[in-house]
Amino acid sequence: MSEQRLPSVAAVICTRGDRAELLREAVDSIVHQDYAGPITIMVVFDRAVPDESLTELGDGPTREVRVMLSDRPPGSSACRNAGILATESDLVGFCDDDDSWLPGKLTAQVAELVRRPEAGSVACGAVTIHDGWTSECVWDKPEITFSDLLRSRVKEASPSSFVVRRELLLGSVGMFSEEIPGGFAEDYEILLRMAGHSPVVYVRQVGVQVRVQGRTSHFTGNWAVIAEALEWLLAEYPAFSGVRRGYARLAGQIALSKGMLGERRESLRWASRAFRASPLEIRSYVVAAMALHAVSRSWVLARLAAAGATS
Secondary structure: OOOOOOOOEEEEEEEOOOOHHHHHHHHHHHHOOOOOOOEEEEEEEOOOOOOHHHHHHOOOOOEEEEEEEOOOOOOHHHHHHHHHHHOOOOEEEEEEOOOEEOOOHHHHHHHHHHHOOOOOEEEEEEEEEOOOOEEEEOOOOOEEOHHHHHHOOOOOOOHHHOEEEHHHHOOOOOOOOOOOHHHOOHHHHHHHHHHHHOOEEEEEEEEEEEEOOOOOOOOOOOHHHHHHHHHHHHHHOHHHHHOHHHHHHHHHHHHHHHHHOOOHHHHHHHHHHHHHHOOOOHHHHHHHHHHOOOOOHHHHHHHHHHHOOOO
16 A cells, blocks of 8 residues: 555445445445545445446545446345455445445545554444434454454444455455355354454444444344354354354354244253353343244344344
């Protein structure tokens, strides 16, 4: 990255084409960033016809909007990877098609990466729009470590806030995993890899707007995929077994997913593992209550929806 110029940035937005109005807002929010360097917005359509009219949202040679059809297998990981490979830039950022970047976001993050040449990536805080109310989510430390991520998903680092050195995505860190079953938690998995390689610095300000109002995750109710992906994650990252709270969290999610599938024996087995790792893991108790018919699956679904969670 040259010190004589501002780094070029590619912003990758993946879409299935089913959120047209919000997608345009996402693109527009990046086009109008106050960042003085060049930004290319790459909108990648996953199994949907590209909307060529989005290119009209560009604003001169330093704010180009491109659209393309993903040439890789279906799914968010492969779609993001298609966008990474289709652009040339010093840095790559990401934004979901129903999120948006807030003013000043990119300028602050690039400044942090320039100041910290040993860091490979940067995240920032977000404001989340719920039904009728909003909440801010900001990490209270200057960086996110691998140990932090073993203990917690670190929800303060939304994938729509990630900005990564492109050379790392094409080299030592690698792109988004296309091996993780169904692509569930692929953003968490790459965050683990990034933090394991070099510091993930954190700009402690709100830079992203995340919508959950009226939003249904593509994984909502897909319990088999969620359980399989989390079991894959535990197998790929054996370090979780040495962090009791972190292991209990994932085991509890697997237990809940198995319970929602009606796999009573398997759900109780995973709930037992979660409880033994940490009695504080609430999902253990929820699974036990489901097994005793003290709570219904619909009750669990309602609680998850209220929390904006998938498992």
